[in-house]
């Protein structure tokens with residue numbers, strides 16, 4: 001599960017974070033800008049009579065600020081100053097992973113709910129380490145899939161570093177792993193800005209940037225892939241953040257899901 005901290009590049013410059021592993025990302029894109037778009041009681045609506053713990057995965061969690069904000073928001077734990085713990089009957093376990101070991105270490109050190117939110121250093125594109133790791137986590141709960149996955153501002157970095165086929169593989173993997181998927185794709189203009197930043201630093205372009213055939217309206221392109229190739233349906237768009245990123249919720253129709261709502265087990 002070894003992952004580069006930032007591929008040997010200093011991280012003070014945004015362009016030097018080749019995976020989007022910016023050390024202070026939440027200062028530039030505060031979690032509130034995303035979580036405030038999600039309706040209160042969302043989990044209850046998606047899982048009306050959950051009789052078992054809900055399991056979530058946050059892919060590309062950075063140093064965990066958004067993961068914790070999502071957790072609080074979804075469980076209605078609004079008051080940041082109170083040392084509140086999740087109430088009984090609102091059982092959500094969140095596995096948060098990131099390719100950058102240093103960011104994960106920071107997240108672990110500041111996790112307010114270590115019994116419920118786990119942080120792990122994992123390259124989600126590395127199938128040899130992700131499969132045993134995820135199976136082992138899910139196995140602790142007697143499960144083989146997550147109820148909900150979060151993929152916030154990550155798709156561009158997967159796409160730039162792994163190309164069109166990598167993005168397709170990533171989306172197919174997530175759709176097989178999660179019943180619901182909340183995804184915040186970066187628009188195409190962010191790709192151009194990321195490539196520009198890299199050039200300004202005198203680095204080579206991202207390997208795949210110039211050859212990406214999946215381009216343009218990225219929210220639309222990702223929706224097409226998920227709905228046409230990955231057996232997911234678009235449930236709703238929760239709107240756009242002030243920095244122009246849509247928050248899209250998908251639901252799996254796939255037979256590889258555990259095939260029952262949490263209330264049934």
Ligand SMILES: C[S@@+](CC[C@H](N)C(=O)[O-])C[C@H]1O[C@@H](n2cnc3c(N)ncnc32)[C@H](O)[C@@H]1O
Pocket residue numbers: 019020021022025026029059060061062063066097098099100103122123124125151152153154157158
């Ligand atoms: C722009 S940040 C988004 C952070 C957080 N999700 C948010 O929206 O506030 C993208 C994150 O994805 C992580 N990332 C990129 N490629 C990854 C991979 N292959 N596996 C796991 N994490 C990855 C980066 O290290 C970075 O922390």
